[in-house]
């Protein structure tokens with residue numbers, strides 16, 4: 001504001017950047033299109049969310065890894081018509097290399113596991129919290145980056161791997177106060193789709209593009225899906241049969257339609273086993289079979305799943321599935337079974353806000369050390385150092401002040417819980433004066449006074465020997 005002083009003042013009030021006249025930035029104050037700044041309040045929420053992700057990963061015995069945000073373009077060359085590969089944030093670098101900001105983490109993970117070769121001790125359970133990117137046309141006005149919690153298991157062919165992943169997702173929701181009445185997990189298997197295509201003599205190379213098209217059913221509708229499948233050489237009656245399997249509402253219906261043996265029957269039996277074991281894990285109420293779940297990534301080969309909010313207001317909260325062929329596609333000498341999920345940081349925030357579960361995370365500091373004057377600055381630093389050596393969070397008032405009000409004003413602003421005054425008289429006696437600010441607003445309200453004084457007139461302040469400050 002124009003009235004704000006140009007420089008620091010000793011009354012503890014905030015100095016406003018750019019005060020003393022209109023701000024005339026010589027740079028853009030906005031981050032690049034589609035990206036976000038995380039100011040401290042938003043960063044506290046993000047750190048809170050990531051801490052829950054990491055704590056669940058720890059409880060499920062996953063190990064954290066990371067990879068460069070920049071990858072070779074070739075890692076994502078899948079030609080299955082996916083949106084994710086059509087919107088890559090890719091470019092040619094100064095060495096002429098075709099590179100891209102990663103649109104997802106799974107290919108980087110597959111590359112790392114393949115690089116380990118025989119040294120990869122399977123099963124392997126790894127987690128990461130990568131920032132992932134896309135380049136969308138500006139008019140869509142959508143974000144171009146998000147953080148996506150990844151959890152993956154390599155080396156386990158049975159649905160016990162999917163069960164760990166689903167249980168981890170449930171554990172996260174439970175930790176943040178979201179219940180199975182708020183959200184659910186839709187589960188299906190691409191094995192059924194693969195069986196339908198095989199039964200019509202349609203080869204494996206068409207499987208991924210068909211899945212990508214069928215995943216658009218909700219968006220473009222039945223006829224458009226069948227038409228796009230025809231465009232991929234899938235006769236309309238086969239396309240209609242595929243779409244029909246997606247509308248089935250139960251495993252029994254699916255079993256009845258697909259018959260009791262062969263690839264479809266195996267996929268259905270696996271799903272039945274998954275739902276049965278889910279009960280033992282205590283997550284049965286969260287899961288439901290949904291034949292329409294396909295997910296839009298080309299490399300899924302088996303069970304697929306997604307988290308959804310039961311109000312129907314939000315987009316998918318998370319999604320994942322089995323991808324047993326990805327390492328083979330990258331050249332692995334034999335098939336390495338794998339499954340995993342991605343859980344973005346945006347939709348879950350909308351969900352928490354809608355459910356009133358957003359955390360209140362004020363900035364707090366345990367001690368604010370205040371030198372009485374310049375002569376007390378050195379002792380004040382010694383006091384701060386001693387408190388920090390004991391593990392406390394300590395802010396030091398950089399501008400000495402004799403005004404208790406100024407000290408309180410600053411301490412209030414930075415969320416200080418106690419103020420440590422370092423003044424000559426107490427220091428002569430080897431002491432500092434500590435004033436407890438916690439709850440003083442309540443005391444002030446109760447007494448209608450300035451606060452800082454106890455109900456019995458005693459102030460919540462006490463002198464403490466410097467040597468006893470631990």
Ligand SMILES: Nc1ccc(Br)nc1
Pocket residue numbers: 084103104132133134143144145146
């Ligand atoms: N794949 C991807 C990357 C970035 C965002 Br925002 N959404 C999806």
